[in-house]
Amino acid sequence: MYTNADASLQFSxxxxxxxxxxSIVxxxxxxILQPSNTYVVQPGVLMLSDVPFQGVPIIVQFIQISTS
Known part of the structure; x- marks a missing residue:
């Protein structure tokens, strides 16, 4: 489990x-893009089904699509 406190401030x-x-997470x-069934995102929390090796970069991308 990762939280907002685990973020690298220079890149967050x-x-x-x-x-x-x-719209999209x-x-x-x-x-490498991960299948959506291998993680859960909640406000302030990212839960992974498998733990990556220490030091491996993790990027959570949020995309908002609007019609205006």
Missing amino acids: TSGILDPSTV NLFING
Whole structure:
């Protein structure tokens, strides 16, 4: 489990957002897009089914699509 406190401040632009407030959530581990059934995103929390090796970059991407 990862929380907002685990973020690397030099690269973080936001905390872990509520997935109900965005259009798309993507998770990349070591640059590889992960299937959505291998993780759960909740406000401020990312839970993974498998733990990556220490030091491997984890990127959670939030995309908001609007019609205006």
